[in-house]
Structure formats: C-alpha cells, structure tokens
Amino acid sequence: MQLRYPFASTIAACVVCGPVLAQSATEHHVWQDKRKFEPYSRTAESITGTIRLSGNPDFAIPGSKLAITFGNGKKVGLTSVGASWRQWDETGDKKATAEVFKLSRDPGALRNGNTLCGDPKTDPARYVVFLEKSSFGGSLLLGMAVFGSKSTPHDINSPNLCGTFNYSTD
Numbered sequence: 001m002q003l004r005y006p007f008a009s010t011i012a013a014c015v016v017c018g019p020v021l022a023q024s025a026t027e028h029h030v031w032q033d034k035r036k037f038e039p040y041s042r043t044a045e046s047i048t049g050t051i052r053l054s055g056n057p058d059f060a061i062p063g064s065k066l067a068i069t070f071g072n073g074k075k076v077g078l079t080s081v082g083a084s085w086r087q088w089d090e091t092g093d094k095k096a097t098a099e100v101f102k103l104s105r106d107p108g109a110l111r112n113g114n115t116l117c118g119d120p121k122t123d124p125a126r127y128v129v130f131l132e133k134s135s136f137g138g139s140l141l142l143g144m145a146v147f148g149s150k151s152t153p154h155d156i157n158s159p160n161l162c163g164t165f166n167y168s169t170d
Contacts, residue, residue, distance in 0.1 A: 029130070031142060034055025035052070037142050037167035039167060043164065044165040047114040047163070049070060051068055051071065054069075060080065061080060065077060065078065074110065078103060081101065083100070101127065117160075118162070126147060127153055129146075129153060130143065135166075142169055144166075145165075146165070147162060
C-alpha cells in the first residue's frame with residue numbers, strides 16, 4: 001500500500017498523528033496570575049512600589065483585559081496587544097516570550113512623585129511589556145518594560161523605552 005498509494009498513506013498518517021503532534025502544553029506566565037509582586041530592582045522600589053495584577057487566564061489574546069495597581073493605589077487598565085518571542089531583556093541578547101499591553105491611561109505620579117515615562121500630559125506611558133527573567137541567583141523575576149511610543153513596541157530596542165522594572169515572584 002505504501003508504494004502504490006503514497007498519497008493515501010501520508011493522509012492516513014496525518015489523520016492519526018496530527019492531533020498528537022499539534023498538542024502542546026498551554027503557556028502560562030506569572031503576569032497572568034492574580035497576585036502582588038514586590039519590587040526587586042531599585043527602579044521598581046523608587047517608582048512603582050509593589051504592583052498588583054488582576055489576573056488574566058487568556059495569554060496573548062489581543063483585546064483581553066488585565067489591570068495593574070501600583071504601590072500608591074493607582075489602578076490602570078491594560079489591554080493585550082499580543083505576545084512575541086524576541087529580545088525583551090535590556091541586559092542581554094537572549095530572546096524571551098513577552099506580552100505587550102496598551103495602557104488605558106498614564107497613571108500619573110506614583111511613588112515619590114516619579115512617573116513611568118515623564119510628564120503624563122506631554123510624554124505619557126502608553127505600553128507595558130511583561131516577561132519572565134532570571135535573577136543573578138537564578139530565581140524567577142517578573143520584568144516590566146514601559147514604552148511611551150505611539151506605535152506598539154516590537155522589542156526592547158523599540159523607540160521611546162521609558163524604563164525597565166523587576167519584581168520578585170516569591
């Protein structure tokens with residue numbers, strides 16, 4: 001049958017094996033969980049403080065919603081633009097899975113009068129990107145990059161990177 005009907009054999013193999021080959025573990029990342037994240041970097045400590053994420057089980061589904069609450073209680077809605085596998089960490093050239101979110105508004109002054117980008121009226125924060133990173137000790141961190149560009153950031157080298165923040169996942 002294999003020599004006489006190669007096309008039929010190929011179709012049969014696809015029908016039988018296709019579902020097995022197509023299945024993969026569902027991706028899940030720490031920013032999808034409803035929880036708080038303590039500052040790990042000095043930048044996060046001095047600007048955002050502890051952040052809380054509302055949780056969103058829908059990874060990388062454009063239009064899905066999430067909310068972030070900063071240490072001073074300011075809450076901002078986030079809308080997923082999607083995810084990508086690119087260079088998102090500013091400390092190396094490794095690629096990582098990251099999800100890009102559009103902020104519903106700039107949160108304004110946070111801790112110590114600091115802002116995410118600059119003057120919220122003339123230089124507002126527009127996008128946040130979440131990724132998982134490793135600390136120097138090897139523990140898992142939540143990384144957050146903030147962009148002020150009008151266009152969706154493509155990677156860490158996209159225009160108008162305002163700052164990067166790291167949070168403990170412990």
